[in-house]
Amino acid sequence: MSKRILARLGLLIVVLFGVTVLTFFYTNLSPVDAAEALAVRRYNRPTAQQVELVREELGLDQPILQQYGSWLWNALHGDFGNSYNTGRPIVEELTAAIRPTLVMAAMALLFATLISIPLGVLSASRKGGLSDRSIYLFGIICMSLPNYWIGFMLLLAFAVYLPIFSIMGADSLKDFVLPALALAIPMAAGNIRVFRSSLLDGYNSDFVLYARARGVSEWKIANLVSRFALPPLITMLAQSFGFMIAGSAMVESVFSIPGLGSMLVTALGARDTITINACVLLTAVIFVLVNFIADCVNAFLNPQNQKGGGL
Amino acid sequence: MIRKIMHRPQAVLGLAMMLLVFLVMLLAPVFAPNDPMQLNVAHSFAPPDAQYPLGTDELGRCILSRLIYGARASLSIALPTLLLLAVISTVVATLCAYVGGALDRMFEVVSNIFMAFPPFLVAITLVGLFESKAASIVLSIVIAMWVWNARVVRTHVLRERNQPYVITCRMSGCSELRIVFRHIIPNILPHLLVLYSTGLSSIIIMISSYAFLGLGLETGTAEWGAMFVNANKLIFSHPLFLVYPGLCILFAAAGFNLFGEALRDICAPREG
Numbered sequence: 055m056s057k058r059i060l061a062r063l064g065l066l067i068v069v070l071f072g073v074t075v076l077t078f079f080y081t082n083l084s085p086v087d088a089a090e091a092l093a094v095r096r097y098n099r100p101t102a103q104q105v106e107l108v109r110e111e112l113g114l115d116q117p118i119l120q121q122y123g124s125w126l127w128n129a130l131h132g133d134f135g136n137s138y139n140t141g142r143p144i145v146e147e148l149t150a151a152i153r154p155t156l157v158m159a160a161m162a163l164l165f166a167t168l169i170s171i172p173l174g175v176l177s178a179s180r181k182g183g184l185s186d187r188s189i190y191l192f193g194i195i196c197m198s199l200p201n202y203w204i205g206f207m208l209l210l211a212f213a214v215y216l217p218i219f220s221i222m223g224a225d226s227l228k229d230f231v232l233p234a235l236a237l238a239i240p241m242a243a244g245n246i247r248v249f250r251s252s253l254l255d256g257y258n259s260d261f262v263l264y265a266r267a268r269g270v271s272e273w274k275i276a277n278l279v280s281r282f283a284l285p286p287l288i289t290m291l292a293q294s295f296g297f298m299i300a301g302s303a304m305v306e307s308v309f310s311i312p313g314l315g316s317m318l319v320t321a322l323g324a325r326d327t328i329t330i331n332a333c334v335l336l337t338a339v340i341f342v343l344v345n346f347i348a349d350c351v352n353a354f355l356n357p358q359n360q361k362g363g364g365l
Numbered sequence: 366m367i368r369k370i371m372h373r374p375q376a377v378l379g380l381a382m383m384l385l386v387f388l389v390m391l392l393a394p395v396f397a398p399n400d401p402m403q404l405n406v407a408h409s410f411a412p413p414d415a416q417y418p419l420g421t422d423e424l425g426r427c428i429l430s431r432l433i434y435g436a437r438a439s440l441s442i443a444l445p446t447l448l449l450l451a452v453i454s455t456v457v458a459t460l461c462a463y464v465g466g467a468l469d470r471m472f473e474v475v476s477n478i479f480m481a482f483p484p485f486l487v488a489i490t491l492v493g494l495f496e497s498k499a500a501s502i503v504l505s506i507v508i509a510m511w512v513w514n515a516r517v518v519r520t521h522v523l524r525e526r527n528q529p530y531v532i533t534c535r536m537s538g539c540s541e542l543r544i545v546f547r548h549i550i551p552n553i554l555p556h557l558l559v560l561y562s563t564g565l566s567s568i569i570i571m572i573s574s575y576a577f578l579g580l581g582l583e584t585g586t587a588e589w590g591a592m593f594v595n596a597n598k599l600i601f602s603h604p605l606f607l608v609y610p611g612l613c614i615l616f617a618a619a620g621f622n623l624f625g626e627a628l629r630d631i632c633a634p635r636e637g
Contacts, residue, residue: 065477072478080482084493194626197563198618200570202577203611206596210604221600300483304574308596319578322489334482334490342481 058353066346073342074129077335078122081327089114091325092138112138112328129335139326147317148332155306155313157227159298161234162241166294169242170287174249181254193243201301205236205308233309237301241294248290252283285352292348296341366555369631376627382620389436399427401434401587410603422606423595426587432613434587439617442582443568446503450568451561454511455550458518463526463545472519479512488571492580499582506571510564517560521553555632562625566618573614589614 089109093100096108109115113124128135134144177189212232213221219232256262256279265275303315314333321329370376389396398418405425413420419428461472484506491505525531526549534544550557573590582588589610599606 068474069477069481072474073481076478076482080487080490084491194619194622195615198566198570198615198622200573200577200590200611200614202574202593203607203614206593206600206607207611210600210607214600214604297483297485300486303485303489304577307578310597318486318489319580322492322580325493330490334486337483337486338481341483 059350062346062349066342069342070339073338074126074335075122077331077338078125080334081331082118088112088138088325088327095139125331129332134332135328137321137326137329139321139324139329144329144332147329148314148336151312151314151317152336153313154230154311155299155302155315158230158233158237158302158305158311158313159295161227161230162237162298163291163295165234165238166241166245167291169238170245170249170291173242173246174253174287177246178250178253178257181250186250189246193246196239197243199240200304201236201240202304202308204239205233205305208232208236209308229309229311233305233311236305236308237298240301241298245287245290245294249283249287252286253279256280256282281355285356288348288352288355289345292344295344296337299337299340366631370628373627373631375623376631379620379622379624379627382616383624386436386440386617386620389433390440393434393437397427397430397433399430401426401430402585403427419605419609422592423599428606428609431587431592432589432609435589435592435610435613436617438582438586438588439569439572439614442499442502442572443565446506446568446572447561447565449503449507450510450514450564451557453507454514455518455557457511458515459522459545459550461515462519462522463541463549465526469519472515476512476516480516482509484509484513485571485574489575489578489580492575502572502575502582506568510568514560514564518553518557521556522549525549525552555628559625559629559632562621562628566621566625569618569621570614573610 089112090100090105092112093105093108097104100108106115113121125135132145134148136142137144137147140147173189173192177186180186209219209221209232213219220229259282262275262279265278299314301315302313303319305311306313306315307319314337318330318333318337320326321333370380398416403426405421408421408425409423411417411421411425417427417429419432422428422431457472461469487509488505491508492501494501494504531544531548534548535541539548573588576582576586576588576590577593579594582591592610593607596607
């Protein structure tokens with residue numbers, strides 16, 4: 055198993071390196087001229103000379119490879135530079151912004167788990183029945199809803215009509231309940247389906263038949279099956295964690311939460327490429343790491359059932 | 366196949382919803398009672414009446430007409446996106462999986478790197494790609510999603526390419542191109558339809574999210590997501606204005622999802 059994990063660690067490093075390249079490529083793909091944008095902010099109507107001056111100051115006049123090199127080198131040392139927009143160090147802004155987003159996404163992950171495990175079990179145990187079919191329909195509706203709309207509807211129901219929650223703010227854990235639900239609900243559909251079908255696969259497999267024939271207790275069988283059925287769900291949940299961080303942009307805007315998503319949207323509006331870089335890189339790194347952790351957990355849960363596959 | 370679809374109420378319902386959305390898109394000028402762009406500030410927030418069945422928004426524009434034209438705005442971007450996405454991911458995945466060897470291994474590594482980015486993250490990062498906002502949205506979604514689709518297509522091609530019928534074809538002297546286009550692609554087509562039907566619903570949601578964030582189309586375009594721009598104020602005064610566009614998105618997305626999922630059950634029956 056340690057060999058497997060080592061091999062994955064190697065792939066992880068390759069992927070992380072690729073992620074830095076691709077992040078830099080994505081932000082440089084757009085024709086947006088950050089130097090010009092900053093010059094406009096600074097001088098209002100900049101002359102060509104002033105734009106060049108800003109470009110030199112930002113180091114954007116250097117060859118692209120050199121720009122990438124120095125950006126990567128500094129990023130590895132925890133320095134993302136200063137925001138073109140606010141002038142403050144990006145690391146400071148990132149640490150402030152990542153906290154609410156992570157709290158929200160972690161809570162959403164909890165909700166997604168709490169929704170998908172019982173519903174998955176219910177729908178597998180009553181397969182073909184009314185509850186199975188209603189859960190299926192519920193899943194289809196969930197995956198057809200934009201998370202920001204769920205957010206507004208939750209606000210409308212539980213903050214405007216029934217004032218249980220406050221309409222904005224990110225101070226106490228309670229403020230994160232509605233945003234986390236809005237993030238979790240669209241994710242639940244896929245998770246329920248995956249868990250349902252792997253539970254059914256598990257219960258229909260030969261080892262369960264054999265265990266039953268030997269008179270193993272149902273409780274032990276459930277334990278066996280869950281070892282078999284949980285890995286796909288864990289993979290899905292890990293992936294949805296990353297999707298939820300990316301989707302936080304909309305939900306944060308609904309609930310006025312100053313998180314990573316809002317930071318990215320502000321930076322996009324201000325053409326603040328260096329901040330965009332940092333936000334995208336951070337989200338991708340979190341995504342990759344969470345998937346990696348899920349892989350390791352799965353390898354631990356079910357050591358045999360491991361075929362190739364990526365991160 | 367078609368008979369199987371017709372025997373599934375879920376597929377028929379999905380298909381009917383899809384057709385209705387397409388119909389609304391094509392015939393928007395016929396259905397819409399008013400011009401969706403017609404400003405009439407004196408007439409803002411008018412209650413529903415005969416001329417404005419759902420009332421008017423803060424600029425006095427007819428809500429119903431904007432919802433109807435919203436189908437047009439959304440699908441006129443979603444369909445080209447889907448087409449481009451389908452072509453690119455199918456071609457790349459089929460090529461890599463069918464040729465195999467080093468090319469396929471390279472695809473694995475590259476796709477791992479591309480898949481390190483959640484699609485929506487890439488899509489909003491790339492949004493300023495072109496002068497034309499519609500073209501930027503199309504291309505950014507394609508760049509964001511191609512690899513996720515290509516991975517699925519690749520799995521299906523890999524499964525087919527070693528089937529006995531492929532080997533038989535090759536022995537009987539079929540050219541490789543013929544094998545791919547006449548045998549493999551038709552065989553995996555139902556799976557592709559599942560992928561692209563559900564994919565269209567996520568594209569519709571993505572487009573509305575763009576507009577919601579203010580990164581979407583030109584300001585003022587009648588688009589479902591864009592109707593949430595003043596949501597923070599509307600939620601107290603006119604909450605129904607936030608309900609309508611969401612229901613439209615739900616209807617359109619659910620139609621494609623119902624159909625796609627029913628098709629998935631036909632291809633690979635769900636137990637139960």
